[in-house]
Amino acid sequence: MDLLILGGTRFLGRHLVEAALGDDHRVTLFNRGLSGPDLFPEVDTIKGDREGDLSALRGRHWDAVIDTCGYVPRVVRASAGLLADAVDHYTFVSSISVYSDAIKPGTGEDAPVQELPDPGVEEVTGETYGGLKALCERAAEEEMPGRVFNVRPGLISGPHDPTDRFTYWPRRIAAGGEVLVPDHPERRVQFIDVRDLAAWIVKMAHEQRTGTHNATGPDYELTMGRLLEECEAVGGGGAEFVWVSEDFLEEKGVEPFTELPLWVPREDAAMLAVDCGKAIAAGLAFRPLSETVKDVLDWDRARTTDGEPAAGLRSERERELLRAWHGATL
Numbered sequence: 001m002d003l004l005i006l007g008g009t010r011f012l013g014r015h016l017v018e019a020a021l022g023d024d025h026r027v028t029l030f031n032r033g034l035s036g037p038d039l040f041p042e043v044d045t046i047k048g049d050r051e052g053d054l055s056a057l058r059g060r061h062w063d064a065v066i067d068t069c070g071y072v073p074r075v076v077r078a079s080a081g082l083l084a085d086a087v088d089h090y091t092f093v094s095s096i097s098v099y100s101d102a103i104k105p106g107t108g109e110d111a112p113v114q115e116l117p118d119p120g121v122e123e124v125t126g127e128t129y130g131g132l133k134a135l136c137e138r139a140a141e142e143e144m145p146g147r148v149f150n151v152r153p154g155l156i157s158g159p160h161d162p163t164d165r166f167t168y169w170p171r172r173i174a175a176g177g178e179v180l181v182p183d184h185p186e187r188r189v190q191f192i193d194v195r196d197l198a199a200w201i202v203k204m205a206h207e208q209r210t211g212t213h214n215a216t217g218p219d220y221e222l223t224m225g226r227l228l229e230e231c232e233a234v235g236g237g238g239a240e241f242v243w244v245s246e247d248f249l250e251e252k253g254v255e256p257f258t259e260l261p262l263w264v265p266r267e268d269a270a271m272l273a274v275d276c277g278k279a280i281a282a283g284l285a286f287r288p289l290s291e292t293v294k295d296v297l298d299w300d301r302a303r304t305t306d307g308e309p310a311a312g313l314r315s316e317r318e319r320e321l322l323r324a325w326h327g328a329t330l
Contacts, residue, residue: 001020001025001026001063001064001205001206002025002026002028002061002062002063003026003027003028003062003063003064003065003202003205004027004028004029004030004057004060004062004064004065004066004087005017005020005027005028005029005030005065005066005068006030006031006050006065006066006067006069006070006079007030007031007067007069008027008029008030008031008040008043008068009029009031009035009036009037009039009040010035010036010160010162011156011158011161011162011163011194012068012093012156012194012197012198013068013069014036014039014040014160015160015194015195015197015198016068016201016202017029017039017040017043018198019198019199019201019202021043023202023203023206025202025206027040027043027044028043028044028045028046029044029045029046030046030047030048030050030056030057031045031047031048032047032048032049033045033047050069050075050078050079051075054078054079054082057082057083057086058082058086060086061086061087062086063087063088063089063206064087064088064089064091064205064208065083065087065089065090065091066091066201066202066205067079067080067090067091067092067093068093070093070136070140071124071129071133071136072122072132072136073119073132073135073136073138073139074122074139076092076136076139076140077139077140077143080139080140080143080144080148081143083144084143084144088147088208089147089148089205089208089210090140090144090147090148090149091148091151091201091204091205092136092137092140092148092149092150092151093151093153094133094134094136094137094150094151094152094153094212095129095130095133095152095153095154096152096153096154096214096216096271096274097114097130097133097271098113098114098130098131098133098137098152099111099112099113099114099130099271099274100112100113100115101267101268103270103274104270105188105269105270105273106270106273106274106275107270107274108214108274108275108277108278109152109211109212109213109214109278113131113134114130114131114134115131115134116128116132119131119135137150137212146210147208147210148210149204149205149208149209149210149211149213150211150212150213151197151201151204151215152212152214152215153192153197153215153216154190154191154192154214154215154216154271154272154274155190155191155192155216155261155262156192156193156194156197157192157194157292157296158193158194158195158292158295158296159194159295159296159298159299160194160299161194161296162310163310163311164261164309164310164311165257165258165261165262165311165312166191166261166262167296167300167309167311168261168309168311168312168313169228169231169261169262170231170235170293170296170300171297171300171309172239172312172313173228173231173232173235173237173239174231174234174235174236174237174239174297175237175239176237176238177237177240178239178240178242178322179228179239179240179242179318180242180244180313180321180322180325181224181228181241181242181243181244182224182243182244182246182249182260182262182263183224183243183244183245183246183263184224184225184243185223185224185225185226185243186223186224187223187224187225187263187269188221188222188223188224188272188273189222189223189224189227189262189272190216190218190222190272190273190274190276191217191262192215192216192217192218192286193286193287193291193292195287196217196285196287197215197284200215200283200284200285201215203283204282209282213276213278213279213282213284214274214275214276214278214279215276215279216274216276217276217284217286218286218289219276219280219284219285219286222289224262224263226289227262228241230289230290230293231293233290234290234293234294234297235293235297242322242325244321244325246265246266248324248325248328249263250265252321252324254313254321256268257311258311259311259312259317260312260313261312
């Protein structure tokens, strides 16, 4: 397969390239050349900016394109419109954030999506992200009807994750001591290893599958308690879990999913319990949880970074919260 990837040098993109090359597909990248420009020297790279000038893509043909970095419907529409005669199939990487706040656990792909009060807005914020992604899905389908594969992942984990949202837990638990953890051990959580997601997306593009698929996991009901136990088993830090109530977290203004990854308030818990049966039936498979934890921890220990992690409680903030919790429960 001749595959065009819009992006291709950051988190999911780089794993898509590796998966495609591993399956002997021919890959072309289209990006600005600002992030990891030397990452894949053997791959044909076209420099350009999809926000303004797509002309470098004219006159070429690919079997499929994977759009990893579409956030604004105007931009996705321009890309899909220009490529409509240049590719046979379009994969758009969306998000489960498209769903409205009213969804219930077990939600499938036919659930209502968010509608923005102003569909012309282009600023991507926590409030507009899901609605914009839903409009991007619609734009791609309108430009290439019947040829679009919409993928809706949840939290993506794995090596090279710039968000640190999953990485926080293996790192923090390996450090040991008292660890503040949210609510109760039976709370359901979902995530997907980026390598499993990438391999499946490439396979779906090759098979030219269409339609919309939720793509998070695993393929069993994972609880927060089990996830943390796996982190402890792999990291071996001797951590002591301190389960604090959701009321306490909200009272102290703890930011869901940023300060405390994989925790969302009870009214949003369905976002970590969507139905992925359609994707699983289409071949989405998951590596063992322990493998993801180990690989994330190995990568995190090997990387060099001077700044603060992108997500998770800062040490002093965690200590303050633990002191307050212990004081409140005496």
